[in-house]
Amino acid sequence: xxxxxxxxxxxxxxxxxxxxxxxxxxxxxxxxxxxxxxxxxxxxxxxxxxxxxxxxxxxxxxxxxxxxxxxxxxxxxxxxxxxxxxxxxxxxxxxxxxxxxxxxxxxxxxxxxxxxxxxxxxxxxxxxxxxxxxxxxxxxxxxxxxxxxxxxxxxxxxxxxxxxxxxxxxxxxxxxxxxxxxxxxxxxxxxxxxxxxxxxxxxxxxxxxxxxxxxxxxxxxxxxxxxxxxxxxxxxxxxxxxxxxxxxxxxxxxxxxxxxxxxxxxxxxxxxxxxxxxxxxxxxxxxxxxxxxxxxxxxxxxxxxxxxxxxxxxxxxxxxxxxxxxxxxxxxxxxxxxxxxxxxxxxxxxxxxxxxxxxxxxxxxxxxxxxxxxxxxxxxxxxxxxx
Numbered sequence: 001x002x003x004x005x006x007x008x009x010x011x012x013x014x015x016x017x018x019x020x021x022x023x024x025x026x027x028x029x030x031x032x033x034x035x036x037x038x039x040x041x042x043x044x045x046x047x048x049x050x051x052x053x054x055x056x057x058x059x060x061x062x063x064x065x066x067x068x069x070x071x072x073x074x075x076x077x078x079x080x081x082x083x084x085x086x087x088x089x090x091x092x093x094x095x096x097x098x099x100x101x102x103x104x105x106x107x108x109x110x111x112x113x114x115x116x117x118x119x120x121x122x123x124x125x126x127x128x129x130x131x132x133x134x135x136x137x138x139x140x141x142x143x144x145x146x147x148x149x150x151x152x153x154x155x156x157x158x159x160x161x162x163x164x165x166x167x168x169x170x171x172x173x174x175x176x177x178x179x180x181x182x183x184x185x186x187x188x189x190x191x192x193x194x195x196x197x198x199x200x201x202x203x204x205x206x207x208x209x210x211x212x213x214x215x216x217x218x219x220x221x222x223x224x225x226x227x228x229x230x231x232x233x234x235x236x237x238x239x240x241x242x243x244x245x246x247x248x249x250x251x252x253x254x255x256x257x258x259x260x261x262x263x264x265x266x267x268x269x270x271x272x273x274x275x276x277x278x279x280x281x282x283x284x285x286x287x288x289x290x291x292x293x294x295x296x297x298x299x300x301x302x303x304x305x306x307x308x309x310x311x312x313x314x315x316x317x318x319x320x321x322x323x324x325x326x327x328x329x330x331x332x333x334x335x336x337x338x339x340x341x342x343x344x345x346x347x348x349x350x351x352x353x354x355x356x357x358x359x360x361x362x363x364x365x366x367x368x369x370x371x372x373x374x375x376x377x378x379x380x381x382x383x384x385x386x387x
Contacts, residue, residue, distance in 0.1 A: 014226055015039055015254065018261055026225040034261050035172040036153050041253055043246065045074075045143070045179040049081035052177045058139060059115025065091045065107060065129050066120040070145045074182060075120040078143060082118075089114060099127045100160040107132040114138065119173070122146040122190070123296060127157035127170070134171040141175035146186040147194035147252050149297055150272060152176050153260040158296075163336075164343040165284050167273075172264055178253050184244045189295060191252075195238060196301025198255050200276045201227060203307040207274035210314070214365060223262025223271035230254045276300055276307040285336065322362050324355040 021033035066075035119129035212219035333341030
């Protein structure tokens with residue numbers, strides 16, 4: 001029998017409808033479906049850890065991946081709960097693990113005999129496990145320990161490769177399990193980080209819409225429709241969130257999950273990562289090493305404000321001019337060093353605007369410069385962001 005606090009969400013809840021494959025596509029396609037099979041958001045998961053995995057067919061050899069903090073918080077209890085019905089290997093990473101290729105490989109090596117991985121943590125551990133498990137073709141699930149980011153159910157992982165932070169293809173968890181009491185007790189900075197990561201929906205949507213209106217890039221309403229019911233109440237109650245209010249914490253968790261589902265369905269990070277993330281990644285790669293550490297979502301909360309100001313300035317430009325980008329490989333290596341600079345150039349060269357591309361863009365801009373629909377739609381988007 002399912003414990004009362006693990007009772008599945010009741011349709012027409014969007015999360016439950018996504019899991020069931022019955023959510024109608026706002027953009028007119030077939031009903032939406034996600035790879036994640038089970039989500040549990042509960043006041044507490046204590047004593048119900050094993051029940052969370054019911055029906056997921058993870059096998060009998062399970063590897064529980066945590067760090068010292070998350071192992072004490074939830075990992076040890078999960079290992080005890082699963083030990084009666086499975087062979088459990090405890091993989092406890094060092095304090096403050098890094099989401100890099102080397103650590104992901106260590107996890108893969110340590111879990112060779114496992115049928116599935118169980119991530120116990122938030123951003124770093126979840127990214128490491130979703131990436132390592134995808135590379136070894138094993139399923140994984142996650143028990144979240146902090147509401148610090150929106151990547152729990154996304155299909156990409158932020159992994160640093162030779163100093164270059166990249167968004168790499170990974171896999172969604174089969175299950176995501178969120179204990180609201182544990183999340184509400186997370187350090188305040190981690191809670192604010194999740195709020196900051198949610199804030200960028202506004203600038204990401206405006207950037208994406210502008211690219212669609214000016215350059216015909218594909219655009220979907222779906223990711224933002226998913227968030228509509230939860231996002232407004234969340235931001236209007238942010239003070240309650242920081243006081244440990246459980247219903248508001250549930251709003252944050254739902255917003256983070258639905259944002260992740262939106263990117264997973266789109267097959268890209270476009271709905272939740274645009275210019276504000278580029279600024280943050282630059283800080284990650286080039287920031288002063290003497291600065292105190294910061295969480296990803298904290299940075300995004302700040303860079304979202306920067307991006308919003310830039311977008312407002314765009315509205316005042318009625319005769320934009322696009323010119324060729326003078327950046328070359330030498331300039332990037334001068335800033336980032338040889339290895340990281342070459343890695344950045346490999347990716348940037350594919351997107352760089354040369355003279356011919358600049359002319360093509362300007363012709364498109366000129367053709368649309370008097371299109372009232374373009375300006376009106378973008379203006380409406382930015383105003384909604386400001387609101």
